[in-house]
Amino acid sequence: MGGGVGGGMGGGMGDGTGEGQSREASGDRPFFGYDGAMKILVIEDDAQAAAYLVKGLKESGHVVDHVADGKDGLFMAGSENYDVLIVDRMLPGRDGLAIVEILRGAGTTTPVLFLSALGSVDDRVRGLRAGGDDYLTKPYAFSELLARVEALGRRKSAAEVTTTKLQVGELEMDLLARKVRRGAKQIDLLPREFRLLEYLMRHAGNVVTRTMLLENVWDYHFDPQTNVIDVHVARLRQKIDRDFPTPMIHTVRGAGYCLRA
Amino acid sequence: MPDLALFRTTTFRVALLYLGLFLASVLVILGLIYWFTAGFIERQTDETIAAEIAGLREQYRQRRLPGLIEVVNARSAVPRTSTLYLVATPTFTPLAGNLSDWPDDEPDAEGWIEFEIADAPEEPDGGSHEARAVVFTLPGGYHLLVGRDTMERRQFQDRVLISLAWALLLTVGLGAAGGVLISRNVMHRIDAINRTTRQIMSGALQERMAVENNGDELDQLAGNLNAMLDQIEHLMVGMRQVTDSVAHDLRTPLTRLRSRLEITLVEADTPDEYRSAIQEAISEADRLLGIFGALLSIAEAEAGTMQRSFQKVALSDLARQMADLYEPAAEEAGLSFVSDIRTEPEVLGNQQLIAQAIANLLDNALKYTPAGGCVTLTVSGQEGERGPCVSVSDTGPGIPAEQRESVLRRFVRLEASRSSPGNGLGLSLVDAVARLHGARLEMDDNHPGLIVSLVFPRMGKE
Numbered sequence: 209m210g211g212g213v214g215g216g217m218g219g220g221m222g223d224g225t226g227e228g229q230s231r232e233a234s235g236d237r238p239f240f241g242y243d244g245a246m247k248i249l250v251i252e253d254d255a256q257a258a259a260y261l262v263k264g265l266k267e268s269g270h271v272v273d274h275v276a277d278g279k280d281g282l283f284m285a286g287s288e289n290y291d292v293l294i295v296d297r298m299l300p301g302r303d304g305l306a307i308v309e310i311l312r313g314a315g316t317t318t319p320v321l322f323l324s325a326l327g328s329v330d331d332r333v334r335g336l337r338a339g340g341d342d343y344l345t346k347p348y349a350f351s352e353l354l355a356r357v358e359a360l361g362r363r364k365s366a367a368e369v370t371t372t373k374l375q376v377g378e379l380e381m382d383l384l385a386r387k388v389r390r391g392a393k394q395i396d397l398l399p400r401e402f403r404l405l406e407y408l409m410r411h412a413g414n415v416v417t418r419t420m421l422l423e424n425v426w427d428y429h430f431d432p433q434t435n436v437i438d439v440h441v442a443r444l445r446q447k448i449d450r451d452f453p454t455p456m457i458h459t460v461r462g463a464g465y466c467l468r469a
Numbered sequence: 470m471p472d473l474a475l476f477r478t479t480t481f482r483v484a485l486l487y488l489g490l491f492l493a494s495v496l497v498i499l500g501l502i503y504w505f506t507a508g509f510i511e512r513q514t515d516e517t518i519a520a521e522i523a524g525l526r527e528q529y530r531q532r533r534l535p536g537l538i539e540v541v542n543a544r545s546a547v548p549r550t551s552t553l554y555l556v557a558t559p560t561f562t563p564l565a566g567n568l569s570d571w572p573d574d575e576p577d578a579e580g581w582i583e584f585e586i587a588d589a590p591e592e593p594d595g596g597s598h599e600a601r602a603v604v605f606t607l608p609g610g611y612h613l614l615v616g617r618d619t620m621e622r623r624q625f626q627d628r629v630l631i632s633l634a635w636a637l638l639l640t641v642g643l644g645a646a647g648g649v650l651i652s653r654n655v656m657h658r659i660d661a662i663n664r665t666t667r668q669i670m671s672g673a674l675q676e677r678m679a680v681e682n683n684g685d686e687l688d689q690l691a692g693n694l695n696a697m698l699d700q701i702e703h704l705m706v707g708m709r710q711v712t713d714s715v716a717h718d719l720r721t722p723l724t725r726l727r728s729r730l731e732i733t734l735v736e737a738d739t740p741d742e743y744r745s746a747i748q749e750a751i752s753e754a755d756r757l758l759g760i761f762g763a764l765l766s767i768a769e770a771e772a773g774t775m776q777r778s779f780q781k782v783a784l785s786d787l788a789r790q791m792a793d794l795y796e797p798a799a800e801e802a803g804l805s806f807v808s809d810i811r812t813e814p815e816v817l818g819n820q821q822l823i824a825q826a827i828a829n830l831l832d833n834a835l836k837y838t839p840a841g842g843c844v845t846l847t848v849s850g851q852e853g854e855r856g857p858c859v860s861v862s863d864t865g866p867g868i869p870a871e872q873r874e875s876v877l878r879r880f881v882r883l884e885a886s887r888s889s890p891g892n893g894l895g896l897s898l899v900d901a902v903a904r905l906h907g908a909r910l911e912m913d914d915n916h917p918g919l920i921v922s923l924v925f926p927r928m929g930k931e
Contacts, residue, residue, distance in 0.1 A: 327762065327765065328765070328766075328769045329769070329775065329821050329822065330769075330774075330775060330778065333778075345762075347758060349755075400793050422794075426790060426793075426794055427790075428790075428794075428821065428824050428825075428828075429821055430766075430821065430824070430825040430828060431759065431762065432794075432828050432832060433829075433832040433836070433891065433895070434795070434798050434831075434832045434835050434836065435798065436794050436795055436797070436798040439797040439798040439801045440794075440797055442801075443797055
């Protein structure tokens, strides 16, 4: 009843990362808990929004370049090697969509996060079709943006690796046998719990927000009023952390969750 | 309306063309009638003359001139005969017959002659007696004339002609009048539509085209225009409602936010107080953004432009996913969650929006059903006239029948639920999504509780 949804739905699930434990906690963590610095290009014409964005990303430990118009953005994105591009959709002179289409046409595979005040279902589809990897509607919480940017950066670094096993600390997931164990203990999960944990493990060390979970584990893009996602995570946490002294699933206040060894 | 405009209308031109064709066919018919009546009588005259001649020729062969004269005299004596006879000497002096003079007119090659009878009695209509005859020259220079008075024939022909002419005149008159009348009638109605359109353009938005209920094209046009205007009015009213609601329901929390920040500025001393004030402000802003997002989603669904990107949606898969998403939350709230999905109907639509609508219904069910209750998600296929259907039922307080209409309006919340979180937009969005999909939103009593169903239109046969 209700649990028989097939796998392979989440956009971020099929990209296979095999290095679940490479980003373990390194003591003093920056702003939102990501410890691998990325090189990010922000293409945004609104000076105040851009300043806020650049400041936040820099404080989170990333290297950030900012350009205010599409032509410069195209030039920078083409000539430098960035981990993630953050592109505003409404730019003077050129639509952000067109920029990404040109970049994709030229063979650039750098992950792109669209920022847009246009938030309808159709706009979102258009953005992803133009070659965007994620789409965030303005206004957004910075924590949401950061989590998504870091998820995109991670994705690229592991894009080519296909794997059948995920490992974060003592937590192991066998994707073929659909089995999970923590240390010596076998953990039985419902299909949806398995998919949830898989997503968390693929983004281990990163903050994942509730909307990211809804989008990637359930493939829906709306905002449920009830705390449905929290309940799912709470149940998963019960199974993963209950009998162990150190918790692995952490709640990041005001942002979401983070799976850490 | 200037009368000249009549001649420019398509209807009038068509009427004129038909009148022309009608006239041509009437002319052909009248010509045939003339040929068969007047023409027949003319031919009959000639045949009678030929028969007379044959008889006289026989007499002449047997008894020569004296016999001929005798017969002619005898036949001329028949009272009121319209056959004319005349035998004359070589110098055209009449010898016998009922004509007093040999006519002066020259006969044609076949001996036919047409002339006026000089000594005929006056006719009451003043017309003269005309005759048609054949003349022969007998051996010895004597002349014979056999003919018929054609006055009656001509009178008949004239009468036929006159009646045909009247018929023609009447046809033209009636045809033209009919054409003008029809054209004027159509013009009048189009003019009425134009007039109403101009009135509406100049601001009288409640005006509607007059519909005569005879189901013709103009009626359909007027009906369609009225339906279009109704739709526009509905959208405008909706927009005005939104503007009013936004003014009220966004201004209230904004005011609250602003005054809270102001108070903080005056009263707060410690960083902790500032911090908690800012956190409150952020969550208030988030609530506002939530309202804003919901309003935009409703507007998007109501705009109806998404119908172009509709795809087949497997309703049961969607429902299973939503059940999967909501089941733990329901259990956490102390509710039992049942999903009753036994068929696999497909509908045409937008997966995200239908999912959001179901999610909103489940949100409501979870929010308003007290612990220990039951929430059921049901999918049923099409049965008879009823299309595929998704319904969410609960055992909560339900919605009184008289308030079911109003809860669909934006920002409307029932008194009883004012204290619980929510923005009063959930069901509005469900309603907008339903209308976008041509689906019906039904609310019924679940005894106890509420059952809300989205009844989709039946899928056409592939």
